[in-house]
Amino acid sequence: MQTEYRHQFVAGTPGLVSDTTPNVIDSRAVEGDNMEFGIGVVVGSVPGETVRVGVGTFEGVSVNTWVKELDMDGETVRIPEASSISVMRWGRIWVKLDTGASPAYNDSVFLMPTGLFSTSGGTSINGRFLRVDVGGGLAEIELFS
Numbered sequence: 001m002q003t004e005y006r007h008q009f010v011a012g013t014p015g016l017v018s019d020t021t022p023n024v025i026d027s028r029a030v031e032g033d034n035m036e037f038g039i040g041v042v043v044g045s046v047p048g049e050t051v052r053v054g055v056g057t058f059e060g061v062s063v064n065t066w067v068k069e070l071d072m073d074g075e076t077v078r079i080p081e082a083s084s085i086s087v088m089r090w091g092r093i094w095v096k097l098d099t100g101a102s103p104a105y106n107d108s109v110f111l112m113p114t115g116l117f118s119t120s121g122g123t124s125i126n127g128r129f130l131r132v133d134v135g136g137g138l139a140e141i142e143l144f145s
Helices: none
Strands: 024-028 040-043 050-052 057-062 085-096 108-111 123-128 137-144
Touching: 024 057, 050 057, 057 137
Parallel strands: 024 050
Antiparallel strands: 024 085, 040 050, 040 057, 057 085, 085 137, 108 123, 123 137
C-alpha cells in the first residue's frame, strides 16, 4: 500500500519536466547536429522557428518528450537536425551541468556555449537553481519569463 505521496518526481533525466507547476513549452526545429535533451538552446537562424546550441539569445531548455534512440553501443543518439523539439521557456526542468559546476539552492543560472549550465561564466539567464545535490551532473532549475 502506498503511504507516501510526493509533489515532485525523484531526480530525473536531462530535459524531464520536473513537476506539475505551470510552464510554457514551444515547438522549434533543430539547427545543427549537437542537440541533446536538458541543455540550453538559443534562437536559431529563423527566430521563433529554429533553435541551436551555442552563443546567442537564450530561447529555453530542450525538453525530453520522446523515447531516446540508442546506437549499437547503447549510447544515446543525438537529436537529428531539422527535427521538431520542445523547448521550455518558463517552468521547472532537469538540466545538465557544466563540468565543475556545483550550484546551491537559489543560485543564479548561467548558460555556457556548450548548452550546459553553471553558476558563473557564460550568459546569465532569468532563472535559479532548485534541487542541486542529486548527482549525475544534473540539477533542477526554474526558468522565469
